Structure formats: C-alpha cells, structure tokens
Amino acid sequence: MNDTRQFHLLAGQVSDRGARSDEAIYQALWEAIVEHRLSPGARLPEDALSHAFGVSRTTVRRVLQRLALEQLVTLRQNRGAQITSPTPSEARDVFRARRLMEGALLAEVLPRITPADLKALEAIHERETRAEREHAIRLSAEFHSRLVAIADSPSLSEALSQLISRTSLIIAVYGRARAGCPCEHIELIELLRAGALAPVQRWMSAHLTRIEASLDFTASGDALPDFEHLFGHHREQSAS
Amino acid sequence: MNDTRQFHLLAGQVSDRGARSDEAIYQALWEAIVEHRLSPGARLPEDALSHAFGVSRTTVRRVLQRLALEQLVTLRQNRGAQITSPTPSEARDVFRARRLMEGALLAEVLPRITPADLKALEAIHERETRAEREHAIRLSAEFHSRLVAIADSPSLSEALSQLISRTSLIIAVYGRARAGCPCEHIELIELLRAGALAPVQRWMSAHLTRIEASLDFTASGDALPDFEHLFGHHREQSAS
DNA sequence: CTGTCCTAGTTCGTATACAATCTTCGTGCC
DNA sequence: GGCACGAAGATTGTATACGAACTAGGACAG
DSSP, X not given: OOHHHHHHHHHSSOOOTTSSHHHHHHHHHHHHHHTTSSXXXXXXXXXXXXXXXXXXXXXXXXXXXXXXXXXXXXXXTXXXXXXXXXXHHHHHHHHHHHHHHHHHHHHHHHHHOOHHHHHXXXXXXXXXXXXXXXXXXXXXXXXXXXXXXXXXXXXXXXXXXXXXXXXXXXXXXXXXXXXXXXXHHHHHHHHHHHTOHHHHHHHHHHHHHHHHHTOOOSSOOSOOOOOTXXXXXXOOOOOO | OOTHHHHHHHHSSOOOTTSSHHHHHHHHHHHHHHTTSSOTTOEEOHHHHHHHHTSOHHHHHHHHHHHXXXXXXXXXXXXXXXXXXXXXXXXXXXXXXXXXXXXXXXXXXXXXXXXXXXXXXXXXXHHHXXXXXXXXXXXXXXXXHHHHHTTOXXXXXXXXXXXXXXXXXXXXXXXXXXXXXXXXXXXXXXXXXXXXXXXXXXXXXXXXXXXXXXXXXXXXXXXXXXXXXXXXXXXXXXXX
C-alpha cells in the first residue's frame, strides 16, 4: 500500500531544491510514463509523490497539472491523478494526426537534413536495437522527436512531441508482444539518405499504420482498472 | 495602481464558486487576450486577478499556468505573469506551422464537409464583417477553429487552436492597421463549395502568407526578448 | 446469502501564512 | 549632476492547515 517506495525509485537525485525542481520532477515522471514503468491506470497520490521527491504537494500538483494538459495523466475531480489510458478512438486519432503531421513535416525535414543529423539518427537506432524493451520504447520516441526537430520549427516539434508521448501510452495499453518500430527505423534512414520525398513520406505513413495495425483494441491489454472510458461517458473534468 | 477594476470588467458573472471556476476564469482571460483587450507585455498580478474574480491566488495561479503552457502568457521566476509578446522568429514559426498543418488538414476537411458546415462558416463570416475590430479578431480565430474542427480530429484541433490563439498575439504586436483576414474568408467558402483540394490548399497557404506579409517586424530585434515593451509601450491600459 | 446504509479513513481542493526575491525610490558619495 | 548603494514596499514561491469529497469496510435488514 505504501506507494512512496515505488516513487522513491523515480526520484533519483532530485536535490535541486528551491530552484526549478519542477523540471526534474516532470522529467522523472515523464520518463517513467514513457518507459512504461508507470502503467496506464496507475494512481499518482499527491503526498506519496511529494514525500518521494521531498517537496510539498503544491509543487507536485503543478507538475501533475502540466502532465494533464499534455494528456499523459488524467485529473478527475476529487479523485486525484492517474496515468491516462487512452481510449481506442483516441488512439486512432493520435495515429491519424501523426500520419498527417509527420508526413507533412518530412517535406520540411528533407531539404534541411545534414550528414550529422543522419549520424545522430543512426546512433539512436543503434542504441534502440541493443536496449532493453523499456528503454527501446523511449529511444523509439526519441528517434521520432529527433527527426522532426530537423525541421527546426519549435511549434511543430512541441505538438508532435505530445503525440509521440501519447503513442507510448497507447502501446502500453493496447500493444502486444513487441511493436515493430525499433527494427524498422534503419529503413527510414536509408530512404532519407537517398533524398526522395515521396518514398520517405510513403514509408512513414506505412510505418505508423503498421504500428497501429499491430495493436489489439479488443481487450484491454494491460490491467486497466477504469471502465469509465469504455462504457459511461460520465462528466469528466479533463482539461480539453 | 489598482488593476483590480480593470480585471473586474473581465470577471463578468463568474460566480460558479467551488466547482469549476477555473474554466470560467480561463475563458475570460483567453477572450481578453485574443480580443486584444489585454495587450502583450501587460502584467497579470496574481492578487489583482484573485480579487477581481473572487477566488484565491491558488486558483488564479493554476489558470495562469495553463495559459503559460499554451504560450499565451509568460511566467518568469519571481516576476509573475505577463501576456506573451512573441518574437519575430516565433511569429514566423507560427505561420510556417500553420501553413503546414492547415494545408495538410484541408485534405481531411474537404471529404468530410457538409452543407451545414458551410452554413456555419458563412454565419461566422457574416458576423466577422459586421463586428467591431476586437470581436472581428476573435471571430476570425473562430472561423479557422471551426474549419479545422470539421476534420474531426481532437488532437489536431487542439494543436491548431493553440497556434491560432498565438496568431492573435502576433497580430497584436506586429499588426498594422488591419489584417486582411476577415474580408477574405468568403473566398475560401466558395472554393470549399467547389470541392477541389489543390485550389483550397493554395488559397489557404497564400492567405496565411498574406497575413504574415502584412506584419511589421522592423520595430524590434529578434534576439532581444521583450525590450520593445519595456521601453516602447510602457503604459498599461489603465482606462481611468 | 445479498444488498443497502452508515461510519471511519484517506485523498483532494482551497485558502492562508510566511519566507525569499524583485522592484522602486531615496540618500549619499564621487 | 550622475551613479552606486541601500532600505522599504510589493509580489511571488513554497509550505501547511482545514474543510469537503470520495472510498472502503462492516453491520443490519430483507
């Protein structure tokens, strides 16, 4: 029952008290969520977190609100925070949005890409193939983030980063065995090196579609304790 | 000295105490910002707002944080909140992002558009042409929001809504006389009715480029954050 | 045995208090 | 006269206290 110990593991050396411990706590939680160390549906009691990180509930609450606005955690009136478990329709929407945005963005990426960028992407791919499952998921997200960053548009990068994070949640809920993402990225690197736009865009769209197709929406793959999403659309206070 | 009266005008009937007054306060501030009743650079003291809306600083702070994450206000350490004044490079980035996203999104909009949608857009356009300047700006934003909503993708709608709001800020800082936006929208409606994708996309791109071209970035340097406001527009719009 | 109601415990929502920081304005020195 | 320094005021950052809501467990009636 004592969640504090669990969250202590996340805390690490967050001793940057007073200054901007917000950022450190945010990073710790973000990584834990993206790496599936905290599963969708898991509750995040405020004072367990505040005790684990050694800050007051005020600070924790601020970080939780930020995560809620990014749709990584869900805040419900008087019921606290828990890791968001996306509904199937939300999941499909995220993939649709990513196909659209990443496809369009590649047109901006291709003219700007440098050999150094390709090297960086290769390095991430390299680590992906070697990493444990958990880290592989984060690295896969990092691969896509690094890719869109080449377009050098903060607005678009930020919007897509949110979608990429949410994808990790979706895989946590509906993913089976292993997503095909990591192994495939090398193909994209080759296409990028070739430099033709249309094949790159086609590949990305197919890549995302493959991942989406590998999901299993029939069952709640993980221990998913909230049926609110599945059945009743009770009034939720979720910040749009 | 007393900002409270100024903010009281925004408060309206926000008497939904205890429940979700957050949303009401957020809406009031959002509208005031988008309609340029609060100009970029204007400070938002916490206790003036809390007094005006009749809630505690805690609540105000939560709303301000949300607006900050949407980049409508800027929070600085120990210096409080003020309306964001986008830099020229941020402004250009927003327009680039909008050209990309709205262009791509139109491909999703066109197959889904219904006569009812066209009627709704026409109604907004109608009000645009008749409205005062301030309301026209909000209605112009509403026109674009309503347009992207037709694609029926919450993720994309939300991402674009943020960009649209930020555009309003950009016009507040760099806009001259009047933006050509309102009058032109009728052209888009005609093109949408015709139903050919390519002309619609071309028009939208040109539309956004026209607005961007009508801005005047010479006033302030890119590198310096907000000196133009510290020196140039030093006054807060204290009416009385 | 099952379902409902009631009570106890836990967790969250809001407000307030106090400390730290920044800003402003006045004074003194160069 | 201008600049630097310092103190007072104002504003924010953090923590804590208290009230309200939800959850869980047990007792009692059907």
